[in-house]
Amino acid sequence: MELAASFGMLPPATVLAQEPPAINPFAPRPAIREDAVPGYVELSDGTILVGHIYMTRDKRLKIYDKSVQRQREIPLSAVAQIECKILKEWMEKEWRFRETTRDEKYYTGRQYPAREYEHTITLKDGRQITGGLAEILYVDPREEGEQGNSPGEPIRLILHKRQKGEIGQTLKDLVYVKMVKLGEEALAEGKRKAGARRPSPSAKPTAGSRIR
Numbered sequence: 001m002e003l004a005a006s007f008g009m010l011p012p013a014t015v016l017a018q019e020p021p022a023i024n025p026f027a028p029r030p031a032i033r034e035d036a037v038p039g040y041v042e043l044s045d046g047t048i049l050v051g052h053i054y055m056t057r058d059k060r061l062k063i064y065d066k067s068v069q070r071q072r073e074i075p076l077s078a079v080a081q082i083e084c085k086i087l088k089e090w091m092e093k094e095w096r097f098r099e100t101t102r103d104e105k106y107y108t109g110r111q112y113p114a115r116e117y118e119h120t121i122t123l124k125d126g127r128q129i130t131g132g133l134a135e136i137l138y139v140d141p142r143e144e145g146e147q148g149n150s151p152g153e154p155i156r157l158i159l160h161k162r163q164k165g166e167i168g169q170t171l172k173d174l175v176y177v178k179m180v181k182l183g184e185e186a187l188a189e190g191k192r193k194a195g196a197r198r199p200s201p202s203a204k205p206t207a208g209s210r211i212r
Contacts, residue, residue: 032140037076039182040190041139045175049155050190053139064131072129081122082180089115089171113174114166134161
């Protein structure tokens with residue numbers, strides 16, 4: 001009786017405490033995120049990625065509006081299109097410091113591609129904002145209502161302000177996000193452009209590229 005009474009005095013959460021359920025790495029992925037926007041992404045090499053596009057939760061596009069000289073924050077849901085324009089591109093020479101001194105550099109004879117970009121965001125109401133933009137987008141290639149792991153994990157894409165390639169690459173190798181179009185009409189357009197084929201998770205900008 002004393003043992004039963006002692007249990008009766010404990011909070012229910014303590015009495016009924018259980019081990020947390022094990023996470024199944026092979027379990028189906030949850031449904032498409034509620035904040036994801038239908039549409040497609042076009043890369044500079046012609047690749048079309050169709051699906052539902054989103055950012056890190058609660059994040060907004062941050063673009064430096066050069067017309068008013070200040071940064072603006074725009075929710076992805078308010079955007080109709082993002083277009084990228086090359087401002088400058090060149091082959092950068094690789095320089096290194098000599099081992100005998102730290103104030104003298106020498107050219108290694110190797111080069112890598114580099115670019116600077118400008119983006120124009122077109123809002124659903126037709127207004128446009130042009131300036132520097134560096135963000136990360138994700139494309140979920142599944143259809144609305146589809147669950148499971150097929151046809152692949154979300155594709156991670158970088159919108160660059162400045163981009164550098166790897167030693168030995170050319171400017172042609174430096175793939176970038178050329179266009180993002182959002183909305184149901186854009187989704188249908190993307191499917192037509194992609195020939196109704198699902199994108200491959202391996203189709204993405206150059207792995208060595210990065211935001212600076």
